[in-house]
Amino acid sequence: MFDAIVIGGGLSGAVFAHHFSKSGKVLILEKADRLGGAIHTVRPFGGAFFAELGAHTIYNSYLALIRIIDELFPASSVIANKSRGYLIKAGGSFYSIASQLSLWGLARGALRLPFCTKDAKSVREYYSIFGKNYERVILPALSAIICQDASEIAADIIMKRRSAKRTDYPRSFTLTGGISALIEKIAAQDNITVNLSTAAEKAIKTDNGYTVITSLGEEIRAERLVIAVDALEAAKLLEWAGDIPKILNSIPASNSRALLFAAKKVDYTFPLFGYIISRDGDFRGAVSRDQTADDEYRAAALHFLDGEDNIYDAFSKLKPLLQIAPEADIFTQTERFCLPRLFTGHVERMKKVEELLKGIKNLHLLGNYFGGLSMQDCAARAADEAERAINAKRGFNV
Ligand SMILES: Cc1cc2nc3c(=O)[nH]c(=O)nc-3n(C[C@H](O)[C@H](O)[C@H](O)COP(=O)(O)OP(=O)(O)OC[C@H]3O[C@@H](n4cnc5c(N)ncnc54)[C@H](O)[C@@H]3O)c2cc1C
Structure with a gap:
């Protein structure tokens, strides 16, 4: 019998499982044949060489991730990233970023910056203060980083300034074996069971917990349910949860x-x-x-x-x-x-979801559509929710 079922074995689900497993048994259901979701290290030649197909860079401001790395990895597993040049490809040729920037546009933007806030502004509205640098460098760079057209995305959700840093870690780094090594170490711990190639098809709220029906036809019960999948999939699993699925369905x-x-x-x-x-x-x-x-x-x-x-x-x-x-x-x-795609107004929509979640006992909703797309945003939310779950289990009023 499990204390919690986690649907989705990406970073969010894994981080929740890591923390919660210290006080109870967790089952992770993952529909793919591997854990990690957007984290996917490939080891192409069977040796130590690895490369990232998905998420690639951890920064020393990713405190929620580093907390787990501290627990699971020796310091020798941390590999500092060497600083290498960023290039722009235009008209079939490669240029340095500096060569593509207009100094006049940068200077004008820098003067206006203290009077601009990112609040309620899209990337286009906020970064246009840098003149033609916006179209030539800033928009293509942000779109590349978030793998989608960034122009209408909420400016305060991407490129967050994180002032707290772990200066004992390199500014940006990876781990021996790549970022998937983090997920693998988490999953190998006591109290965590992983069922791969097993999709949750339905989640039912019962009087004393939850029942999940899987693609293999099993019915699995637990007191606590954690949904760590994309917003549209979460909406399907939560069709019984009042207005929550309606809001989740509105996130493109x-x-x-x-x-x-x-x-x-x-x-x-x-x-x-x-x-x-x-x-x-x-x-x-x-x-x-x-x-x-x-x-x-x-x-x-x-x-x-x-x-x-x-x-x-x-x-x-x-x-x-x-x-x-x-x-x-x-x-x-x-x-x-x-x-x-986290457009302006997203933060307010998610506040409403948080309010609605308070009325549903022992349910946790995680993922990159809450605080932001980065691994830090996902891990921070998962850690907070795990703490809430552990406190509730101990009988504290949360
Ligand atoms: C290409 C790419 C590069 C990135 N690079 C970086 C980077 O360098 N730095 C950074 O900070 N962030 C980066 N990110 C963002 C970050 O990696 C992700 O936002 C984060 O890892 C998402 O984790 P998650 O667990 O919330 O979601 P996901 O990783 O999407 O995991 C969700 C999991 O749920 C599973 N699932 C879905 N439905 C079901 C179901 N019904 N039953 C069971 N399982 C289900 C999925 O198969 C998946 O494994 C990148 C993202 C991408 C796509």
């Missing part, structure tokens, strides 16, 4: 596709880089793995525009530009991702 989603390629260094000779932002419309961004050096291999993940289907064709066209030898043996893997 954006699909994107990624293609990871990895090759021997001799076969992929493009100069080392950190990130490429494309203004050419062929892909949004390329995240390099050059920030953590390897003697033998290199890799990068190309993130494509929503609905781009022929990503292998697009990759073939990019090969000469990326200086990939035509006859080289290249490892590739693709993945489809889905992220919420």
